[in-house]
Amino acid sequence: MSAERFDWRGVVSRALFSLFVVLAVYNPSGTSFVHWVLEGFDWFWLKLATGALLATICMMLWTTTVGVLGRRGIALIVAFCVGTGMTGLHLAGLSLFAGDTLLIGVLVSLAGLFTVGLCFSHLHHRLGGIMHTQEVPK
Template sequence: MAVTAFHWTNFLIRLVVAFVLVFATYNPSGHSWVHWFIESTNKLDPMIILSAVILIIGWAIYLRATARSLGFFGSLLVVALFGSLIWAMIFYGWLSLDNPSILGHVALALLSLLLAVGISWSHIRRRITGQIDVDDVETDI
C-alpha cells in the first residue's frame, strides 16, 4: 500500500533536492556545471557528460511534475508571485540591484521553491482541500 501521508519534512526534502539541482546547474558563485563546462578544455570529458545527463534527468523529473501538477497557468501565477516578491524586496530596499550576485541567488532560490512546490503540489492540494488528483488511470482490458 502506498504511503499517503505528506509532511513538511517531505516538502523540505524535495526543496533541498531542488536547490541542489538548480544551484549545481548554475549559480553566480562560479561553482556550477555551466561554469565547469565553459572552463573545460575537453568538452567531451566523460564526467562532464555524465553529470550533464544526471542534471537533465533531475530537470526532466522536476519540470514534468511541475507542469503536470501546476500546469502552465499555475506556474505562471507562481512566477508572477515570485516576481512581485522580488520587486517588493527591491522597492522597499531589502534587496539591492547593486549586487547582481545576490539577486541571482534570490532568483535561483525562488526557482528552486517553484520546482519544490510543483513536485509537491498534488500532496499539498490534497492536504488543503481533501481532493485527490488522478492523472493516470489504469484500465483492465
C-alpha cells in the same frame, strides 16, 4: 505516498532538493556544472554523465511541475516569487541590479517553482482530499 506522512519536513526536503539541483546546474559563485564544463575537455566522460543526470533530473522536475500546476499555476507562482522578491529587496533597501541579485532571484524562483510543483499534489490531497492522477498511454 500516503497523505498522512507528508508534513513540513517533506516540503523542506523538496525545497532543498530543488535548490540543490538548480544551483548545481548554474550559480554565480563559479562552482557549478556550467563552470566545470567550460574549464575544458578533461574528464569528458564524467562531465557527460553528470550533465545527462542533471538534465534528466531537471526534465523530471519540469514535467512534474507543468503536469501538476499547468501554465496558469506556473504563472501564478512566478508572479508570487516576483512580488515576494521585490518586496524583500525593497524592505532590505537593496537594488535589483546590484551584483548578482537578479540572477540569484531568478535561480531561487526557479527552485521555488519546482518545490511547489513537487509539493502541490501532496498538499492538495492533504488539505482538500483531492487526488491527482495521470493516465499513462499504452
